[in-house]
Amino acid sequence: MENTFDPDLIHAIFKLIWSRRALERERNxxxxxxxxxxxxxxxxxxxxxxANANALKLSCELLRVFVTEAVQRAATIAEAEGVGKIEATHxxxxxxxxxxxx
Amino acid sequence: xxxxxxxDVEREEDDAATDLLRDRFRLSTISIAQAEAxxxxxxxxxxxxxxxxxxxxxxxxxxxxxxELFAQHAGxxxxxxxxxxxxxxxxxxxxxxxxxxxxxxxxxxPQSDRKRKKATRKEDKATTSVVHVPDL
Numbered sequence: 001m002e003n004t005f006d007p008d009l010i011h012a013i014f015k016l017i018w019s020r021r022a023l024e025r026e027r028n029x030x031x032x033x034x035x036x037x038x039x040x041x042x043x044x045x046x047x048x049x050x051a052n053a054n055a056l057k058l059s060c061e062l063l064r065v066f067v068t069e070a071v072q073r074a075a076t077i078a079e080a081e082g083v084g085k086i087e088a089t090h091x092x093x094x095x096x097x098x099x100x101x102x
Numbered sequence: 103x104x105x106x107x108x109x110d111v112e113r114e115e116d117d118a119a120t121d122l123l124r125d126r127f128r129l130s131t132i133s134i135a136q137a138e139a140x141x142x143x144x145x146x147x148x149x150x151x152x153x154x155x156x157x158x159x160x161x162x163x164x165x166x167x168x169x170e171l172f173a174q175h176a177g178x179x180x181x182x183x184x185x186x187x188x189x190x191x192x193x194x195x196x197x198x199x200x201x202x203x204x205x206x207x208x209x210x211x212p213q214s215d216r217k218r219k220k221a222t223r224k225e226d227k228a229t230t231s232v233v234h235v236p237d238l
Contacts, residue, residue, distance in 0.1 A: 058183050
């Protein structure tokens with residue numbers, strides 16, 4: 001079995017980001033209504049996103065491709081230099097294009 | 103202020119949860135990156151792996167925001183595979199790769215299974231069920 005990310009882990013990270021954003025949104029919307037309890041606001045204005053199981057698997061694949069691309073491109077540079085170990089300079093060389101590609 | 107105190111505690115818990123997830127994510131990334139380097143016949147230094155892991159984590163955070171917005175824009179509450187493919191639309195090759203992976207996933211899950219999805223949700227593993235974020 002090939003190495004990849006655990007969909008549950010990715011889901012947990014997504015949930016965390018989404019709930020953080022939902023909280024921020026609530027805070028912005030309810031800026032004047034400070035005395036209203038925190039719990040009361042959350043249930044109604046809950047526009048929190050959720051994710052399909054296949055979508056999570058696909059996200060895992062996307063992230064896996066990101067990591068393998070980074071390593072492969074850096075490996076190519078290292079190989080061209082005739083070095084057997086990937087070092088910071090190699091990553092620095094490929095980083096701009098990598099970030100543009102993802 | 104009670105409200106202020108509660109949100110502080112919440113934030114602390116939130117940070118702790120983030121750190122835990124980041125560590126778990128880092129471990130996965132390290133194993134993927136090292137396996138990939140090995141298959142290229144290369145060694146990779148530890149700081150570089152950690153750096154790639156942090157990059158990937160930042161990318162995941164960005165991805166989560168993008169996916170939420172894409173789903174919202176489509177008038178959905180749930181993120182689906184189209185949203186993930188859309189997030190890679192700038193890179194045609196990447197989008198194509200994801201599209202074929204998406205078709206593979208669909209092929210593994212026949213139509214009849216998808217219809218029974220809700221009924222068998224509890225027995226079935228995560229492979230066929232739709233995962234929802236629980237209301238807090």
